[in-house]
Amino acid sequence: MPANTRHRRETKWFPSVWRLCLLAGLCLPLTGCTEDRMTLNLVGHNHTNRSIYSFGVNEYGGGYLGAHRGGGGHTCCISIPRAYRPGMTVTVWWSDWGGENAMERIVEVPRYGPDEGGAFAVHFLRSGEVKVFVTMMGYWHPNYPLKGEDAEL
Template sequence: MYRLLKTLACIVILALSTALLVHRNAAADDTMGLDVVGYNHTDHSIGDFSVNEEAGSFLARHEQGGFACCVSLPAKYTPGMTVTVTWTDEYNKNRQSRTVPVPPYTPEDSGMFAVHFLSGGQIKVFVTMYGPRHPNYPLKGDDARM
């Protein structure tokens, strides 16, 4: 009888452990990690930038770059979603931070997380699988010019 109870206890513990692992993996699947790329449309270099405290790098004026890994976002977009973009001036001083709305996306859009510092002081971000020259890239018109 003792042996049977011991065996059943082991089976129950194994089943609970497996269920916990499956739950953890399901929770991990609810997010996606995206490489971050920055675009500086301004007349001044950016010393460094980050998204949700995940570091980026230097962005020269009127250049793209600043690739960094990674920002974690929910795999499913929820209305009202925002990220916090933080940056410094070209001398890594004068740290600033802004909460920026994230436009709707789908898991199929995932490729990179684009951060655009626009010449008018705005910051636009989006999840996209396209590069800036692709016709389906979300930033268009005057805003898209580097």
């Protein structure tokens, strides 16, 4: 085989390999952008005198919460980062029957560990505050994060 023919064959594939390596190099940083997440049941607790027709957290919706009721119905599912980030917030939204009196509030998520993920609990308190917790404990458990008068339904 003449020398110049062999050279043309070897250099013919070189631009294809170079493009493939460049493409792989550009995609490599994207693999680090995926965040490890955990899926939790969404549960609501209404400590107020008014029924809540619907509620939700970010794009995840919950169901009906009667006045002074909650905890019985878990909605599947809500996805949050497995690793807690200081200052992490969620948007909690709710409304009366027929979507009247729609409200939303940005609520800070208290610190949680990756092994605490059982439910994402939302509490609508009599004071007008909204509190959220990531917890493995049921509402009745003595170590449940909400205590005192706030915890009374």
